[in-house]
Amino acid sequence: MNGPLMQVWEGFLDLLYPEGVNCCLCGDRIRRRHTYGICPDCYDSFIFIRENSCEMCGKLLDSGRLCSDCRSYVHYFDRAYSMCAYHGKVKEWIYSYKYAGRSYLAGPFGRMMADRIKEVRLDKSVDCIVPVPLHRKKLRQRGYNQSRLLADVISGRLKGEKARDVLIRERNTPPLSGLTRFQRMETMRGAFKLKNNGVVDVKNVLLIDDIYTTGTTVNQCAKVLKDNGANCVYAFTLASGMNI
């Protein structure tokens, strides 16, 4: 969705779910305008990730600077961040966002992500925002790419490049949940390529995705971008798995 269309879409969502009337997550009445149109109870369900995280992949950490994954494996991306932990009610909301047609949640989720992106000054480091693509079959079934909607909201909040569909998903990969790290890597190998076999004409890319588990998906995207001329690839996801 391009800029003007996105504004119309957001305006439409504001009409449907005006901030300060009902919580967009639980539907409860909000007495006063509350941040992101989310009631205090729902807002408190988010475990936001800040300093308490791995300095490489951005996952929550109890102690230390790097998680065990990042001590053992080299990633193609330069740094990944997540807004919150994939946990409790947040899991249900993301599930409903992806699979139950609640695409309007891209609004509050994307705005929350954009604020965090500004906090860590990632917006100053990138020239381009690229959503992780869905395979065309899945896109047809679902009707929207949840990562693309997030990237659109984020780019609308950051004064810079618009989200660009630089990548395509060439293979319709099965869901990765329940697979081991090795199985995930095998499944995702070669799943992405550049659109139109093009060359990346931007140097520093911010990849946007919904969930970071072992990082296989953003890692494969980063590999394609770097193999084709990108300099730095950062990833920002809505949520990342705990204890994985």
Ligand SMILES: [Zn+2]
């Ligand atoms: Zn609520």
Ligand SMILES: [Zn+2]
């Ligand atoms: Zn890590």
